[in-house]
Structure formats: structure tokens, C-alpha cells
Amino acid sequence: MRDARATPLLAARDVQKSYGATHVLRGVDFTLRAGEIHALLGGNGAGKSTLIRILTGKIPRDAGEITTASHRRPGTDPVIAVVHQELALLPNLTVAENIGIVHGRRVFGLHSPARQAQIAFDALRVLDADLATRALHLPASGLSLHEAQIVEIARALSIGAEVLLLDEPTANLTAQETALFFGVLRKLVADQGIAIVFVSHRMKEIRQLCDRCTILRDGRSVVEDRSLSDLSDAEIVAQMGQSDRREPVAATRAQMSDQRDVVLAGPDGAEIALAAGTILGLAGAPTGPMALITALTGGARHPQWRITAEGMPSSFSSPGTAVKHGIGYISGDRAGKGVLADLPILDNVMAARRIRQGRHVIHAKELVDCAALVGSLKLKAASLHDLPRTLSGGNQQKLLVARWLGLPLRVLVLEEPTRGVDIGTKRDIYGLIRQMAATGAIVIWWSTENAELLELCDRIFAFDTQGRPAGDLSADRFTEEGIAERTGMAA
Numbered sequence: 001m002r003d004a005r006a007t008p009l010l011a012a013r014d015v016q017k018s019y020g021a022t023h024v025l026r027g028v029d030f031t032l033r034a035g036e037i038h039a040l041l042g043g044n045g046a047g048k049s050t051l052i053r054i055l056t057g058k059i060p061r062d063a064g065e066i067t068t069a070s071h072r073r074p075g076t077d078p079v080i081a082v083v084h085q086e087l088a089l090l091p092n093l094t095v096a097e098n099i100g101i102v103h104g105r106r107v108f109g110l111h112s113p114a115r116q117a118q119i120a121f122d123a124l125r126v127l128d129a130d131l132a133t134r135a136l137h138l139p140a141s142g143l144s145l146h147e148a149q150i151v152e153i154a155r156a157l158s159i160g161a162e163v164l165l166l167d168e169p170t171a172n173l174t175a176q177e178t179a180l181f182f183g184v185l186r187k188l189v190a191d192q193g194i195a196i197v198f199v200s201h202r203m204k205e206i207r208q209l210c211d212r213c214t215i216l217r218d219g220r221s222v223v224e225d226r227s228l229s230d231l232s233d234a235e236i237v238a239q240m241g242q243s244d245r246r247e248p249v250a251a252t253r254a255q256m257s258d259q260r261d262v263v264l265a266g267p268d269g270a271e272i273a274l275a276a277g278t279i280l281g282l283a284g285a286p287t288g289p290m291a292l293i294t295a296l297t298g299g300a301r302h303p304q305w306r307i308t309a310e311g312m313p314s315s316f317s318s319p320g321t322a323v324k325h326g327i328g329y330i331s332g333d334r335a336g337k338g339v340l341a342d343l344p345i346l347d348n349v350m351a352a353r354r355i356r357q358g359r360h361v362i363h364a365k366e367l368v369d370c371a372a373l374v375g376s377l378k379l380k381a382a383s384l385h386d387l388p389r390t391l392s393g394g395n396q397q398k399l400l401v402a403r404w405l406g407l408p409l410r411v412l413v414l415e416e417p418t419r420g421v422d423i424g425t426k427r428d429i430y431g432l433i434r435q436m437a438a439t440g441a442i443v444i445w446w447s448t449e450n451a452e453l454l455e456l457c458d459r460i461f462a463f464d465t466q467g468r469p470a471g472d473l474s475a476d477r478f479t480e481e482g483i484a485e486r487t488g489m490a491a
């Protein structure tokens with residue numbers, strides 16, 4: 001239970017931060033108490049990650065007060081740990097080593113594998129007893145994302161963390177993993193009285209998990225430390241300065257057709273025949289959709305799926321070949337599969353156009369074209385000549401969408417394209433994807449958000465828990481339960 005008299009673990013007052021001429025935080029107030037799960041909300045570029053970096057001491061603030069008070073060890077600062085979407089485990093070390101490594105000289109018998117294993121086991125057991133028994137001596141590279149996140153949290157707890165900052169931790173998880181993860185977090189807060197800051201753009205998850213919220217808008221806290229139950233979804237969205245307008249889906253859903261413009265043949269005799277303009281959703285455990293996506297985008301050495309379409313080879317030898325044949329690809333794994341980190345925003349946006357036109361040199365008109373693409377997505381960038389890392393996460397995702405906008409595509413492959421994107425932009429991206437489908441592009445869309453698939457797709461093809469094709473969802477089972485049934489994964 002929340003105790004109003006308790007000293008906050010963390011309190012920030014009027015925090016400010018600029019990068020050159022860009023005033024990123026203009027006055028943020030933030031209060032966090034033990035035993036609460038606090039949602040930190042705001043549109044893309046509002047300043048959430050910057051605030052988190054300041055709270056953890058990763059970057060200095062320009063002005064403002066931050067006070068901290070440990071409840072476990074009065075008179076000291078609480079240990080604050082961050083768990084990012086991009087995980088920080090060392091892949092070649094075992095789980096025990098990954099947890100043990102942060103203990104350094106604190107532990108008597110440094111480097112003793114038995115001692116390390118004991119610390120790791122004790123920390124992990126609290127969160128997931130099965131994982132503690134099963135995975136202690138396995139390399140971290142073999143863990144699922146959900147398991148890796150649990151290991152990161154165990155590591156934080158093993159050094160006595162009282163505050164956990166979770167920056168979009170569910171962005172890479174399936175619905176089932178998210179449910180497990182939330183169970184772990186609730187238990188932690190209830191049993192150990194730690195506090196959690198949760199950053200997410202998914203309203204449903206925020207409501208499921210969080211008690212209180214702070215909303216940032218253009219670098220200011222416009223709502224500070226309010227109970228979530230006092231605010232409606234519409235009020236939250238309005239405070240973020242966004243609109244959550246929905247277009248009637250039935251009216252825009254494409255007319256189904258029997259045409260076989262592109263036919264995909266996969267394992268176990270699976271066949272997916274697609275008419276131009278179809279939006280096909282892929283649902284189920286990641287391995288199944290990923291095998292199809294890598295085959296279509298030229299990323300598979302031994303593709304499990306073959307393509308039959310006029311003027312196209314049955315497989316692509318490289319991603320560049322796929323682009324030349326009119327295949328577009330937007331991945332939510334922006335760091336790994338999209339953003340060219342060492343090239344400016346301009347080159348990032350124009351990359352697909354240059355490949356299509358067989359050009360490698362900059363074209364004078366590109367700057368104007370790039371500015372128009374960036375503007376149409378309301379992508380916040382100080383200059384097109386800056387590197388992508390100066391953009392917030394959601395704005396980097398918009399950059400990947402801008403890359404394909406307006407290009408004549410035969411197939412647009414989407415792998416969680418709205419990952420990290422705020423509610424208003426999500427709606428904009430949905431609209432753009434519908435427009436692309438209306439011009440005849442086939443859209444193949446993998447999402448772990450079933451609601452997103454049900455809202456936007458004409459058809460949904462399911463994969464089972466082993467990644468094997470399990471067929472199309474029939475019209476009468478076009479529901480969350482229908483997807484759960486076909487994929488074998490709880491909704």
C-alpha cells in the first residue's frame with residue numbers, strides 16, 4: 001500500500017537539459033515512491049529517455065534538483081538500475097557469469113565459479129525458479145528475450161537495486177512473454193517494496209501494470225505523479241499532445257480477391273496466395289514469421305519459403321536484390337536491421353531510392369525530397385545532416401518508414417514496424433500502410449500485438465509454437481481467441 005508520508009526514493013524538480021541549441025528538457029518534475037509502478041509517458045521525442053539517463057547519472061543535467069533516499073540503507077542513495085530494450089548481457093558468458101560479473105570485489109572469493117553460481121541462483125530463483133535451475137550455466141546468447149530480461153533484472157536485484165527503470169521493456173516480447181513479465185514485476189513490487197518506472201507507448205499495458213503516471217510533453221512534465229485511475233485514455237493522449245483518431249476499418253478493408261499475384265510456398269506444403277493490395281498479418285512464435293520474412297527480404301542463406309510471381313526470382317540472393325525487385329522492409333529492430341548508424345539522416349531516408357535507381361551519389365534534389373518525406377511523418381530532427389543517434393527511438397523508427405514512402409512496391413514486409421512509436425504516429429503509420437496497399441502493394445505484417453493485426457489485416461496467417469505454418473484464420477475466428485487457438489499462444 002502507498003504511504004503518503006514515506007519519503008520518496010527519488011524526486012526531481014525543474015530538471016533541464018539542452019544539446020547545443022536543442023532544449024530537450026525544459027522543466028521536469030518527477031516523484032517516485034517505494035512500492036509503486038510509475039508510468040513515464042509522452043510522445044516520441046518528449047524527453048523520457050533523456051530524463052532516465054539523467055536519473056541514472058549517465059548524462060549530467062544543466063539545471064534542477066534531484067534528491068534520492070534509500071529506504072533499505074537510510075542515509076545512502078538507493079541503487080538505481082536500468083533495463084533497456086537493447087539488452088546488456090554478454091552473449092558468450094553464462095547466465096551465472098553475467099550476474100556474477102557485477103559483483104567484482106564485493107564478493108569474497110572473486111572469480112570462484114561456485115560462489116558466482118550461488119549468487120546468480122539466489123537472485124534468479126526469486127523471479128523464475130525454473131529458469132534458475134535450467135539456465136544457470138548456459139550462455140546468455142541462448143536465452144529468449146524474455147529470459148534475458150529476467151536475467152538483467154536478477155542482476156540488478158543481486159546488487160540491491162531499489163529502483164528499476166524499464167525503458168520500453170515489452171517492445172520485443174510476445175503477448176505471452178509480456179504477461180509473464182508483468183507477473184514477475186508485480187511480485188517484485190509486492191514482496192520487496194522496490195519501485196519501478198515503466199516507459200511504454202501501449203495504453204493497454206500501462207493500464208494493466210501501472211498505478212501512477214507522469215506525462216512529459218515537449219520536455220515539460222504536464223502531468224506529475226497522478227493516479228492513473230483519475231485519467232481516461234483520451235485525457236492521457238490529449239495531455240501528450242496527440243490524437244488517437246480511428247478510421248472505420250471495414251470501409252477501408254480491401255475487397256478480397258482470388259487473384260494469385262504472389263504465391264509463397266513454405267515448409268510442410270504450406271501455400272499463401274496473395275492478390276495485389278492484400279494486407280496479410282503473420283501471427284505466432286517468432287521463428288515461423290521470421291523464416292518467411294528473411295526469405296522475402298533476401299536475408300536467408302537457405303530460404304524455407306519460395307516465391308512465385310511474374311518477373312521475380314524464386315529467392316533473393318541478397319537484400320539489395322530484393323529491393324531491386326520491389327520488396328520493401330521495415331523492421332522494429334532498428335539498430336540491427338534498419339538504421340545506418342554512421343550515415344546522416346538524409347542518406348538513411350534516401351537509401352532504398354538510391355538502390356532502386358542504382359545510384360550511389362547524392363542528388364541535389366534529394367534534400368528537398370527528403371525534407372518532404374520527413375515532414376509528412378512529423379519526424380523531429382534538428383538537421384537532415386545529423387546522425388540518426390541524435391533522434392529519439394520513435395523518430396528513428398519513423399526514419400525507416402520514410403525510406404519506403406511513395407516508392408512503387410510489390411511487397412512491403414513489416415516486422416513490428418510500430419515498435420517504440422507513439423500513439424499518434426502509430427495511427428499515421430497505419431494510414432500510410434493502408435495507402436500503400438491501396439496502390440497495389442501486398443503488405444506482409446508480423447506483429448506480436450494481436451489487436452493491431454486484427455484491426456489492419458485482410459487476412460491473418462498463423463504459425464504454431466514450433467514455428468510451423470498453421471494456416472489462415474477463418475473469417476469467423478478473426479478474433480484474439482481465434483489467433484490464440486491457431487498459434488497455441490494465450491491471448
Ligand SMILES: Nc1ncnc2c1ncn2[C@@H]1O[C@H](COP(=O)(O)OP(=O)(O)OP(=O)(O)O)[C@@H](O)[C@H]1O
Pocket residue numbers: 019022024042043044045046047048049050051380381389390391392393394395420422
Ligand atoms: N545526443 C543528442 N544530440 C541532440 N539531440 C538529442 C540527443 N539525444 C536526444 N536528443 C533529442 O532530445 C529529444 C528527446 O529525446 P528522448 O530520446 O529523450 O525522447 P523520448 O521521449 O525518449 O522519445 P521516444 O518515445 O521516441 O523514445 C529528441 O528530440 C532528440 O532528438
